[in-house]
Amino acid sequence: MITPMSASSSELRVGSVPYLVGRPLDHGLGREPGITLEHDVPARLIERLRGGEIDVALVSSIELFRRPGYRYIDGIGVAGNGYVGSVQVFLRKPIQEAASIAMDPASRAAAALTRSLLYEREGGAPEFIEVPLGADPREAKGADAWLRIGDAALRETLTIDAPAWNPSEEWRKRTGMPFVFAAWIVAEDVDIEPHLEAFRRARENGRSAIPALAREAAETWRLPEAQCLSYLAEECSYDPGPAMAPSLREFQRRAALADLCAKDLLPEPVHL
Ligand SMILES: C=C(O[C@@H]1C=C(C(=O)O)C=C[C@H]1O)C(=O)O
Missing domain, CATH: 3.40.190.10 (Periplasmic binding protein-like II)
Structure with missing residues (x-):
């Protein structure tokens, strides 16, 4: 697969979901030096991650247990605390x-x-x-x-x-656990460490932007602002922290029972 000429080999090619739920984690990431950010639906991001077209993606957690060699940024991701409207x-x-x-x-x-x-x-x-x-x-x-x-x-x-x-x-x-829908999944042999600070900054900026994101969504979609805010700030969480790894393991266990992924893959966490 030939990579686009615009992305020099030292650029980290990052993908994220096109939905509102991704914004609190990828906020401003595309303006960080050395990073290009593109948005696509999860199924396409996974194809591109597998094909070597992108290096890191905020994408479906189940993918961690479907291919060997992945790592993931520990502690942050798109998680549902319980009911999630999306x-x-x-x-x-x-x-x-x-x-x-x-x-x-x-x-x-x-x-x-x-x-x-x-x-x-x-x-x-x-x-x-x-x-x-x-x-x-x-x-x-x-x-x-x-x-x-x-x-x-x-x-x-x-x-x-x-x-x-x-x-x-x-x-x-x-x-009794939060559910981790999406994690920053890192493809094999990708050197994410020099960029970790940018991912941490995006999360910090995204956290502060939640009220503005809710306001914008409410205006664009003509929905009550309070509901958009409670969706972003209460139903979803972006810092599952130490709950992330056990929740992912439990998902893997249950999904493997239903033959939906491998039961023995152990993707490594990258500490932020
Ligand atoms: C909560 C959500 O989480 C997501 C669900 C995903 C999936 O089902 O594969 C992947 C990434 C997230 O976008 C959502 O999209 O509404």
């Missing part, structure tokens, strides 16, 4: 009765979480319908429910009182 399984039938669920094609972590939580459902797991990238899972033929992530899910949640099942809330009930 990761929803919207329902046409109650979750216990849904025979088929269409998956958001952009998602990898929420998709694996949903599958692993329903793996041992009483009466058997539902069928999971994969739809192509760019397609709307809501339109999948015959689906009793559909998973949606990101801004589209958040806006649907806050504007329509649609029945939904919340995977992150279910995870909290079952495990």
Whole structure:
């Protein structure tokens, strides 16, 4: 794979999600010397990380357990404390009765979480319908429910009182832990250490920017500012800290049981 000429070999090529939930962690990162920052949906970021087109990505935690050689920045990531308005399984039938669920094609972590939580459902797991990238899972033929992530899910949640099942809330009930949706995943042989300070600064700047981010989102989407703020500041957390590694391990254990990842990969944490 030929890398773009604009990225010199010493530049760290960083990817992040295009959703509001990524902003508190990547704030100003693209203006740091030696770093280029691009946004793309999680499924595409993973392809680009695997293909060597990017070096680091704020992306689906499950990827850590699907390929050897990754590391991750410890202590920071996109985590759900419980209910999270931007990761929803919207329902046409109650979750216990849904025979088929269409998956958001952009998602990898929420998709694996949903599958692993329903793996041992009483009466058997539902069928999971994969739809192509760019397609709307809501339109999948015959689906009793559909998973949606990101801004589209958040806006649907806050504007329509649609029945939904919340995977992150279910995870909290079952495990008592926050759920880590996304981590800064570092590709093999990438020298992240000289750039760690920039990632720490982005997190600090992002923390201070949360009220402004909530205000902007509320204006753009014509939503109540208080709800956007409670989404960013309370439902989501960006500093899972020492809870991060045990939560990731528990996710790996449960996902491996459902055959969704390797049970024995041990990605190394990079201390910030
Ligand atoms: C909370 C979210 O976390 C995310 C969910 C991801 C996934 O399902 O693969 C990946 C990165 C994050 O964007 C969200 O997108 O709403």
